[in-house]
Structure formats: structure tokens, C-alpha cells
Amino acid sequence: MSPTPRASPVHGFSLIEAMAALAVFSIGILGVLQMNVLASQQNGLARRQSTASKIARDLVDSFERVPFHHALLSAESTIDPADPRFTRFDEADGRVKLSDAVALVGGRPLLGAAHASVSAEGQYEVAWRVAPVKGSDGSLEARRILVMVRFPTTAGGTKQVNVWAVKFNPQALGRGGAAIPEI
Numbered sequence: 001m002s003p004t005p006r007a008s009p010v011h012g013f014s015l016i017e018a019m020a021a022l023a024v025f026s027i028g029i030l031g032v033l034q035m036n037v038l039a040s041q042q043n044g045l046a047r048r049q050s051t052a053s054k055i056a057r058d059l060v061d062s063f064e065r066v067p068f069h070h071a072l073l074s075a076e077s078t079i080d081p082a083d084p085r086f087t088r089f090d091e092a093d094g095r096v097k098l099s100d101a102v103a104l105v106g107g108r109p110l111l112g113a114a115h116a117s118v119s120a121e122g123q124y125e126v127a128w129r130v131a132p133v134k135g136s137d138g139s140l141e142a143r144r145i146l147v148m149v150r151f152p153t154t155a156g157g158t159k160q161v162n163v164w165a166v167k168f169n170p171q172a173l174g175r176g177g178a179a180i181p182e183i
Contacts, residue, residue, distance in 0.1 A: 064167075
């Protein structure tokens with residue numbers, strides 16, 4: 001009698017095993033793609049926020065060159081700077097928009113860098129609000145300036161960058177000046 005041939009072990013994968021592996025791989029790839037989309041959105045938001053900060057700093061630098069009694073700083077707000085309404089872009093009290101101010105004084109050289117950045121980017125709204133700082137005798141010692149830059153987010157809302165500055169009255173510096181309260 002001849003020996004019966006043994007069945008050789010089967011090597012390889014079944015169709016079900018291959019499909020299960022493909023499903024696991026596909027779910028992993030979809031996760032990586034979603035993470036890539038989210039990272040791209042966050043990168044864009046960070047870029048817009050950096051640009052908004054640059055615009056605000058450019059405007060603050062422009063205010064350093066403006067005389068203390070210049071018309072750009074004369075619209076003083078009646079809102080206390082400690083009040084949350086002071087930082088709201090939509091609050092109209094004492095707010096001066098960059099687009100209105102450029103028409104008032106001309107674009108160069110006063111507000112040139114900030115205006116050029118906003119014009120080039122096209123998605124930023126820029127405004128500022130001024131709060132007077134009075135001395136004990138009621139004289140105007142300084143002006144606190146809040147520069148607000150608002151831009152759209154990828155989620156459909158808006159985000160705002162605020163930068164504070166102080167402009168001292170040169171005539172008050174010889175008198176000792178007022179203490180600027182912190183916020």
C-alpha cells in the first residue's frame with residue numbers, strides 16, 4: 001500500500017482577513033487625513049493671528065510718532081478701560097476705525113504700515129479706542145490706547161487681537177505725571 005498523501009499546510013491569507021486588514025488600514029488613513037486638515041486649519045488661524053498682532057503693533061508704532069493732541073487720539077471713550085465693553089470691537093463709544101482715520105489724515109506716512117497690511121490682506125478690521133488718564137488736579141496726564149484687530153476664523157466666527165499702548169502728555173511729564181492704573 002502506498003502512503004496517503006498528506007494535505008500540505010495552506011500558506012497565505014483568506015479574503016476575509018485581507019478585507020479586515022484593509023478596513024483597519026483605511027480607518028487609520030482617514031484619521032491621519034482628518035488630523036492633517038485640522039492642523040492646516042490651525043496653522044491658518046495662527047498665521048492670521050500673527051498678522052493681526054503685526055498690524056496692531058504697526059499701529060501702536062505709528063501712534064508713537066503722532067503728537068499727543070493729534071485728531072487721531074482726540075475721540076476719547078466714556079467707557080472705563082476696566083469695563084469689558086471697552087475691548088468690544090462692536091461698541092461704538094469712542095471707537096475709531098482705521099478705514100475712517102486713513103480717509104481723515106491720509107495713508108502715508110502716519111498710518112502707512114498698518115494700512116498697507118490691512119489693504120494687502122483684506123480680511124482684517126482695525127480700530128482703536130482712547131481712554132483719558134486724569135491727574136489729581138483733573139488735567140490730562142496721558143491717554144491709554146487700545147488697538148483692536150478683528151479677523152474671521154475658519155469656524156465662521158471672528159477672533160480679536162488687542163494691544164494696549166500709553167501716550168503720555170509731554171506737558172505733564174514735568175509735573176510728575178499720573179500713575180497709569182493696570183487692567
